[in-house]
Amino acid sequence: MSSDVPPSRSSRTDELVAKLRTDFAGFTVDAVNDLLGPVAQAALGREQSLPARLAVTQRLSASPDEPLAALIAVFVLGLEVPAERLARAVPQVSVPGLQELGLIVTAGNEPGDPVRARVDLRPYATVDALGPADWWLASDLSEVSTGRPLADDHVLGVGGASLTLARCAIRRPTGRVLDLGTGCGIQALHAARHAKHVVATDISARALHLAELNWALNAPTIGAATIEGRRGSLLEPVAGELFDQVVSNPPFVITPRSAPAAAFEYRDGGMVGDDLVRQLVESVGSVLAPGGIAQFLGNWEGRKDEGWTDRVSSWLEASGLDGWVVQREWQDPAEYAETWIRDSGQHLGKDGDDLYAAWLADFASRGVEGVGFGLITLRRPTHEGTPLRVIEERRTGPGLPWGDEVLATLERQDWLAARDDAALLAETLRVAADVTEERHHLPGAEDPSVILLRQGGGAGRVVQAGTALTGFVGASSGDIPVGRLIAALATLLEVDAQALGTELLSDVRNLVRDGLLEPVP
Structure with missing residues (x-):
């Protein structure tokens, strides 16, 4: 290409x-x-x-x-x-x-x-980490307007996936940003609010044409930033270059290769199964500058012989990067096929039934039991040590990882990576101000059967804690080093201090990484 x-x-x-x-x-x-x-x-x-x-x-x-x-x-x-x-x-x-x-x-x-x-040309208003944004965006007319199925080179407007990425992406002043698979150019516009130079790529010549129009129409809102469009597939147009940030809403839809009618440039990357997302995870590090961060949306399969967490974990290991994957939705094969057949306006009549059958056969050939959708954050680390590995499921609400929280999590990971267990024992921690504790008792029981630590802000995490961890968090007031606090708890619980430290330190690291515990300067 x-x-x-x-x-x-x-x-x-x-x-x-x-x-x-x-x-x-x-x-x-x-x-x-x-x-x-x-x-x-x-x-x-x-x-x-x-x-x-x-x-x-x-x-x-x-x-x-x-x-x-x-x-x-x-x-x-x-x-x-x-x-x-x-x-x-x-x-x-x-x-x-x-x-x-x-x-x-x-x-x-x-x-x-x-x-x-x-074309469809309408106003767009949203709020990202930098505040309100008001633009006009051109894209191709939808099947709602035309009454016909979409064309193969259809250029999609702003949908739920675009909004999710725009609201979750990190917005900090930076140099070079790559918008991979720019489509109508919306992510490039968001990136231009905090970057000096944006390179926006797409395999579709029509998408780049409409994106150029959108960038010109909204030029007064992006200040001194420049946006450069390049045509090509995945990382080919930027091979050998480095970027401080990569954002992408790529053509991640899993499409049966036996059904050409199911392929659309805006959503289908031309690969079998979830190979496009796997390839992107494993290769994007080649264009990330040290400390550079990539955030993109994707689909991944869960198979009979390999669950989705194992599958995604293997991609992260192959990448060698810090990685945080949040699954926000899960669909069974039939649900998934219905979603994308309906998306293209092809859901009526025999043709729709044929596409449906092709999708189900494609999934069956690989033993696919379901498909996940979510957000992937990767970073090229600047230090040696164990990379960040967080793979979790969060559906709605405050669990959505906003850009500021993503950046804060990576910064907390750096703090932890610089401290081995001995150094962590010497640090002093305190409970974050937004953390509350919930205790659930069975009727008539004196002791709680479940204790939950709930984070009010950040990623809205809820952590189930045992007696020792609850005691540690409750006593973390910011004036007692971790090692001394564990020793005091061991005496109180009448257990071995070294064994308790081994039990607690991993949980303590996770609580610091996730922002429930904070280091005291």
Whole structure:
């Protein structure tokens, strides 16, 4: 696959994009939501456009000159409107300017001739670790707008996976960031808020074309950062280069190779099973600078002869990097097939049944019992020692690892890696302010049957603790070294101090790594 850099935009394109930006000043998420109303907006989120179409049609009938309704009709819902109505919504860039940018097609040159969008172009608002972000993003029209299954080179807009990655990625001032598989360019925009230079790659020429448009349309929000698009597969376009951060929402969907109709560039990496994610885990270290961090989404299989934790663990070992894997969802093979057949609009009729059967046969051939979805964080360590290995399952709520918490965990791992057991025994620890203790008793029992340490912030961990660990945490007030505290507990519990230390130190390290215990400076 070539790694050509897309051609630079012309000054004419930049002029038209600047005019479009002016016309779109009132085309915001809040404005769209206000016009559609909560019912229609919620229905759109479920991929049901009829309530929104009715709301916009009613507004256009009542107020033909309403610019926002025309923009929503054309660019969000994919409806046709007379050219004169759209022209009133875009007085700066004009209808011919939109056509020149490749955003619309017209049926003629008369004011009453219908026009329709060639792309989905809508406002986007979110909050990442740096605060609010408000942009406009172009992508390909969905099957909800077109009424047809997606094209093979479909460029996806912002979905749940994109939002998850954007909210979980580390946002610290840094030099070079790689956005691998940029799609419509959303992760590159987020990265440009804290990086000096972003390289964004994709195998799809169409994706890079739309991403370039999005970067130009939102250029005033990214300051002095530069974004460079390159075409190519996985790490090929950046071979031999180093980056401080890598983010990726790669084409990780596990697709049966026997069913070409199931393959789409935005989601299918062309490999068998979960090999694309495995290859990325094992090879991304080659482009990470020392201390560099990679975060990406992925799927992985759980097989009859190899559970998902064992499978992912083997990838981390092969990478040689620090690794933290959080599984956020688990689907059985049928559920997984249904999800992605429905995603492409191919779920109706015999063709849908054939795809379903191909997916199930593909999973059966490898003994797949389920597929996990989650977030992978990797770091190229700057020190010798045992690498970080955390593989866990967290579904919803505060357990979601936000970027700041990911960075804090890696920093705590560095603190631990610099201290062997003897050094840790000499340190003084205290309980983090957000940790609470829960005790559960069986009816009539004097002693608790379960003791839980619950973290209110951070990754929202809940740790089941035995008597000794509970006593250690309860006594960690920040004024007694770990070794002396263990000795005192051993006397109280009438057990051997050395044996108790062996029992507790591993748990203490985990509590420090996860932020439930804090070193006292």
